Amino acid sequence: MDTFLGIDLPTWWFLLIGALITGYGILDGFDLGAGALHLFFRKEQSRRIALNAIGPVWDGNEVWLVIGAGALFAAFPLVYGTILSVFYLPFILFLVAIIFRAISIEFRGKEPMPWWHQLWDVSYCVSSIVIALLLGLVLGNLIQGIPLNANHEFVGRLRDFFNPYAGLISVTVLSLFMMHGAMYLLMKTEDRLYTKLTIIADNTSKFFILCFLAASNATLIYVPHMTAIFKNNPALFVLPMAAVLIVLNIRRSIEKRQYRRGFISSSITTALLLILFAMGLYPNLVLSTVDPRGHISIYEAASSDASLRTMLLFAFIGMPLVGTYTVFMFWTFRGKVKLEEHSY
Amino acid sequence: MDNVELLSRIQFAFTIAFHYIYPPLSIGLGVCLVVMEGLYLKTKNKIYEELTRFWVKIFALIFGIGVATGIVMEFEFGTNWATYSRYVGDIFGSALAAEGIFAFALESAFLGILLFGWNRVSPRVHFLATILVALGSIFSALWIVVANSWQQTPAGYRIEGQGMQARAIVTDFWEMVFNPSSVERYSHVLIGAFLSGSFLVLSVSAWYILKKKHVVHAQTAFRIALWVAAVSALGQLFTGHKSAEVVTKYQPAKLAAMEGHFEKLAPADMYLMGWVDAKNQKTTGLKIPGGLSLLVHQDMKAPIPGLNSIKPENRPKAINFVFQTYHLMVAIGMTLIGLTLFSLFLLYRKKLFETRWLMVVFVYAVLLPQIANQVGWYTAEVGRQPWVVYGLLRTSDALSQAVKAEHVLISLILFTFIYVMLFGLFLYLLNKKIQHGPDVASDSETSSSRMNPSLIPLMSERATSKSEHAKD
Numbered sequence: 001m002d003t004f005l006g007i008d009l010p011t012w013w014f015l016l017i018g019a020l021i022t023g024y025g026i027l028d029g030f031d032l033g034a035g036a037l038h039l040f041f042r043k044e045q046s047r048r049i050a051l052n053a054i055g056p057v058w059d060g061n062e063v064w065l066v067i068g069a070g071a072l073f074a075a076f077p078l079v080y081g082t083i084l085s086v087f088y089l090p091f092i093l094f095l096v097a098i099i100f101r102a103i104s105i106e107f108r109g110k111e112p113m114p115w116w117h118q119l120w121d122v123s124y125c126v127s128s129i130v131i132a133l134l135l136g137l138v139l140g141n142l143i144q145g146i147p148l149n150a151n152h153e154f155v156g157r158l159r160d161f162f163n164p165y166a167g168l169i170s171v172t173v174l175s176l177f178m179m180h181g182a183m184y185l186l187m188k189t190e191d192r193l194y195t196k197l198t199i200i201a202d203n204t205s206k207f208f209i210l211c212f213l214a215a216s217n218a219t220l221i222y223v224p225h226m227t228a229i230f231k232n233n234p235a236l237f238v239l240p241m242a243a244v245l246i247v248l249n250i251r252r253s254i255e256k257r258q259y260r261r262g263f264i265s266s267s268i269t270t271a272l273l274l275i276l277f278a279m280g281l282y283p284n285l286v287l288s289t290v291d292p293r294g295h296i297s298i299y300e301a302a303s304s305d306a307s308l309r310t311m312l313l314f315a316f317i318g319m320p321l322v323g324t325y326t327v328f329m330f331w332t333f334r335g336k337v338k339l340e341e342h343s344y
Numbered sequence: 345m346d347n348v349e350l351l352s353r354i355q356f357a358f359t360i361a362f363h364y365i366y367p368p369l370s371i372g373l374g375v376c377l378v379v380m381e382g383l384y385l386k387t388k389n390k391i392y393e394e395l396t397r398f399w400v401k402i403f404a405l406i407f408g409i410g411v412a413t414g415i416v417m418e419f420e421f422g423t424n425w426a427t428y429s430r431y432v433g434d435i436f437g438s439a440l441a442a443e444g445i446f447a448f449a450l451e452s453a454f455l456g457i458l459l460f461g462w463n464r465v466s467p468r469v470h471f472l473a474t475i476l477v478a479l480g481s482i483f484s485a486l487w488i489v490v491a492n493s494w495q496q497t498p499a500g501y502r503i504e505g506q507g508m509q510a511r512a513i514v515t516d517f518w519e520m521v522f523n524p525s526s527v528e529r530y531s532h533v534l535i536g537a538f539l540s541g542s543f544l545v546l547s548v549s550a551w552y553i554l555k556k557k558h559v560v561h562a563q564t565a566f567r568i569a570l571w572v573a574a575v576s577a578l579g580q581l582f583t584g585h586k587s588a589e590v591v592t593k594y595q596p597a598k599l600a601a602m603e604g605h606f607e608k609l610a611p612a613d614m615y616l617m618g619w620v621d622a623k624n625q626k627t628t629g630l631k632i633p634g635g636l637s638l639l640v641h642q643d644m645k646a647p648i649p650g651l652n653s654i655k656p657e658n659r660p661k662a663i664n665f666v667f668q669t670y671h672l673m674v675a676i677g678m679t680l681i682g683l684t685l686f687s688l689f690l691l692y693r694k695k696l697f698e699t700r701w702l703m704v705v706f707v708y709a710v711l712l713p714q715i716a717n718q719v720g721w722y723t724a725e726v727g728r729q730p731w732v733v734y735g736l737l738r739t740s741d742a743l744s745q746a747v748k749a750e751h752v753l754i755s756l757i758l759f760t761f762i763y764v765m766l767f768g769l770f771l772y773l774l775n776k777k778i779q780h781g782p783d784v785a786s787d788s789e790t791s792s793s794r795m796n797p798s799l800i801p802l803m804s805e806r807a808t809s810k811s812e813h814a815k816d
Contacts, residue, residue, distance in 0.1 A: 056456035059411065063444070063452045069418055070441035077433020077511075084422025084429075085744035091423055092755040095416045099762060102412040103769070106405065110773050154746040303434040304504075304513040311438055318445035325453035332457060332464050340463060342401075 002305040009308040010298040013075035014285070016315055018278045020071055024064035025274060026180075026267045027326070031058040033181020035101065035128025036174060038121055040200060044114075045339075046193045047121055051105065052343045053188035056333045058105065060326060062098075067322070074311055076301040078152070079285045086146060086154045087138050090161065094134045101127035109344045132174040137161060140169030143277060144223055145287030148294035155290060165218055172211040176273075179204040179250070180266040186259040188337050198257065205254050205262075212247055216240075225287065226280035236279070243272040347749035349740055352424040355756045357725075359416055361718060362763045366410030368717055371485060371534065372541015372572070373403050374478030379568050381471050390785055395565050396474075397462070398782035399545070404459050405773055409766060411452070416759075424752065428732055428742035431511050435501060435520055436491050443487035451480025485537065489530040490521050495733045496724070497594045499523035503736070512736065525590040529724075532583040536720065538576040539680060539713035545569035547710035548778050550703040558781045563697055570691065574684035580677050585639075591727075592640050595734060597654045598727035601666040603627075603636050605650040612636035612648040617671055620664040625652075627667070658730065666727045669719035676716040683709060 002009050031054040041047045073080040084091055104124035108117060144165060147156035182201040189197060219226055230236050246268050253262030281287070285301055288294025302308060377399055384392030418440065421429050429437070457465060457473035465473070500519030501512045514520055546569045552562035591599045599605075604620035604627030605612040614636045618629020634644030641648075651659050660666060683705070690696040697703070732739040 056460045059408075059452045059455055060449075062411070062415070063449045066415060066418060066448055067441065067444035069422075070437065070444040073418075073421065073429060073433055074437030074441040077430045077437055080422045080433065080437070081426030081429035081744065082746075084419060085424070085426040085746040088423050088744070088747050088751050089754065091419055092751075092758065095419055096758055096762060098415055099412040099766070102408055103766065106408040107769060107773065110776065158751075303437065306517070307434045307438055307514045310514070310517045311441060314438075314442055314445060318442075318449070322445060322449045322453075325449060329453050329456055332461060340460075342397075342460060342462060 002309060004309075004312065009305055009312065010075075010302040011283070012312055013071070013302070013308055014278070014282065014298050016312075017068060017071050017075065018274065020064055020068035022271045022274050024061070024068055025270045027061035027064055028058070029177045029270055030054075030181045030184035030263075031061055032128045032132050033177035033179065034185055035124050035181070036132060036178050037181055037185070037200060037204075038125040038128070041193065041196070044117065046196075047117070048109070048339060048344065049189055049193055049337045050185055051108065051124075052339060053185055053337045055105070055344050057329055060329050063322070071311075071315075075303055075308060076285060076298065077303060078301040079296055082148070082152060082154075082286060082296065083138075083142075086148075087141070087161070089158060090134050090137055094131060097127040097130040097134070100124075101131065105344060129174060132177045133170045136170030136173030137166050139173065139277070140166030142286065143169065143219065143226055143280070145225070145289040147290045148286065148288040148296070150291050150293040152288075152294055152296055165222055168211070168215050168218055172208070172215045175204060175208040175211045176266065176270065179208045180263065180270070183254075183259045183263040183266060187263060188335075190336050201254050201259065201262070205250055209247060209251065226277070229279050239272065239276060239279070243269065243276065246272060348747060348752055349743055351749060351752040351756055352743060352747075353739065355752060355759060356420060356424065358756070358763070359413065359420060359759055361721075362767070363410070363413040363417055364717065364721060365714065366406050366413065367481065367485065368533075368537035368540040368713075369406045369544055370403065370410050370541070371478075371481045371537035372539065373399060373406065373544065374474075374481050374541070375538055375572060376541055376545050376565075376569055377403060377474050378478050379572070380565070381474050383568075385467060385471055391561055391564055394782045394784055395561055398561075399565075400458060402544075402774065402777055404455075405770070405777070407451075407455060409770055413763075413766075423755075424744055424747060425732075425742050426744035426746065427508070428737065431737050431742070432495075432733060434511065434513050435494055438514070438517075439487050439491035439494070439521070443484055443491075447480050447483035447487060449480075451477045451484065454480065482534065485534055486530055489533050490523075490526050492724075493526040493529045494520060494523050496529070496728060497523050497525040497590065498733055498736060512733070524594055525587070528583060528586040528590045532580070532587045532720075535576045535579045535583055536713065536717045538572055539580065540717055542569040542573040542576065543680075543706075543710045543713045546573060546706050547708070550706035551778070552781065553697055554700065554703050554707065558784070561782050561784070566697075567691065570684060570687055573680070574688050577677070577680040577684045581681065584674070584677060589640070592648075595728065596649050597651065597659055598666070598723075599636075600649065600651045600654070601660050601663045601727050602670040602723060604663060604667045605636065605648060606652050607650045608653040609647040609649055611645050612640075612650070614639060615667075615671065617675070618667065620667045622663040660727055660729045662726050662729075666723055669722040669726070673716045673720040673723060676712050676719075680709075680712060680716075 004012060007015075034050060034054050038047065038050060041050055069080075100123050104120040104127065108120035108124070111117075141161050141163075144163075147154065147160070149155050179201065182197055182204050186194060186197045186201060230240065246265050250262050250265045250269065253259065253265055283299065284295045284297050286296040288296075303311075377396060380392050380399065381396045383389070384396060421436075421440075454473040454476040457470065458477050461470055461473060498512070500514060500516040500521075500523065502515050503510055504513045505511055545565050549562040549566040549569065552558045553566070588599075591602070600612075603612055603615060604618065606625040606627070611634045613627075613631040613633050615627065616630040616632070618627055618631065620627045632638075637646040637648055638644045640646070651663070687696055687702065687706075690699055690702070728734055730738050730740070732742045
């Protein structure tokens, strides 16, 4: 099997897709979170500022989803087809929410009527929440594994996806995004909206910590296969420990009103939680609950070495470019939001 | 055809056809925006800046819907066509991922600056952002059309595995990218997009001219868009011919369906319009006898394999449909050439904007490139059936095994409901923006004298200087 820098190509792609999903979680995470908080802001002015805080960047953030999905399609087509078709209705609902969210942001400011604003505000908030919950639902079920037979055919039912553990992960993802979004908005706002957000950040972070503790315990108790790797390699315990410390640091930053630091901590939290998930999975991508032969490993699902190598080259050219655009965008629109004539 | 297949095909056809309204408009408008803003930087004339700002707002509306409906397309390969995804992931997935990383990332990042960066960056950087957004959308089309062209004329691959485990593997990446139809089809699609964007500018400008609103702006935009449209319409003749040659060479069944040609090996006619009775294998209509043979082989008597030379299970079923869509596309293409050239002639004679009936035609002509783009794709995709990857994978074998018919029905109803609503809102908001028109600095609209005639580009410049000579 081909390797690059001593790591085989499917593993490279496992890492790259993990990085893309993490990038998506951190970037779209804050604008989804901002959306989920939207209805807490009561005044028209506040809502406009909150919307324009993510206005120039949300589309660029969603690019990470498109690239991540494209990379999964290219590198592990079997997994792409399996996950999307097994979670058919959740993903359809996800797409519907993506559409509603995009047009809510775009259409809201196009009419002066208060009911028009209210309509799209509700649509924006609800679709943001739905997206976060659905991402959590899929994640929660992938952590537990899904019923795949030895031929990787789905043998379960849709309603089995709506189980308590997946529900808990859903709410945890939503609470993480809301806290993350609150701290992003704190960096972009001033005055009374800022004051209001300090309270929201305080509450959402407490809510997140509750969810985080519950989800961690549930995972330890009900999903032992995710934690097996840490029992076998005690040195790796440093990672879950780091996650706990970082989460505590979010609280500390919020109490000290250092929101930039808090935002960075919640970004690292997102990354660490996904790393823990990836370590529990590797070298599999999808776990089967009914037959170990149903697991889909990266080696079984991978595209040809030739394709993976070409795509790796593309990634090494493309990722720095995408990173540069992202940094340039955030730098151009740095600082507090000021409403202008062409704002949303 | 079972229900899952039928519903999945309807859903894919519906969502892709709806999506395809928007990206061509973005691509074509992007080019017009680059010209407008470029002229502003060059001449510092406020009119170009005001035009750019106006069209950027419309661009944003179109782009937003294009992105939202485009993400649906990417996911649908996995949700409804999981077997297809596994079969072609090595190839199609690479092209799609390349689109994301090299094109979509570029356009989405700089779109923010295009829309909101007016006071944040210098005019030059803003212009750069406009160019990058336009380029991003053009690259985006490149990778998508490459992926689709591979489905039409697969190359640079080998098949690994048997039966349901079979999949296509890349053997030569660049041979896959430059498969026999990529260049021809990409240029045809891209020019089709230029036409749809420029005709939107033409339509809106013609309406302003008729209503005597924003006349200076409208005439300026009209001239820019007319040049883009005329060059594109002529170019389409060339790329269209090239695309037909590729079909002739690589997809004989599609070619035969396009002209309703049944006989095994006989000279083929070319129809201007007609009707195919597939049951009785009879095509009637206005035709040039031996025309297709003449076009393809430069010989009216040269035989061309008809549908009967192809196994029945490998023939497209909807022959009359392919025939009609193809001929409608060609007819519209010819109309656009006539319309734009005639208008350029009138522009040269300085009579264009006074010819009111022509302005009325242009108001409605925005639909023509839209229809041509749609029916052109119907010809390409329906004509490829029963294959999803030509000669390799049948559409009926490409489905998701895990998906049930009732789930697809739910999603189809959802998409139909949302897209109908979205289209209504799109038209409403587009109309509102058009009614509002460009935001004009206090004096530029009233005193057209502020605009130095020598700054008006292209044809009118020559026309003006010519008429001045005449006065001398």
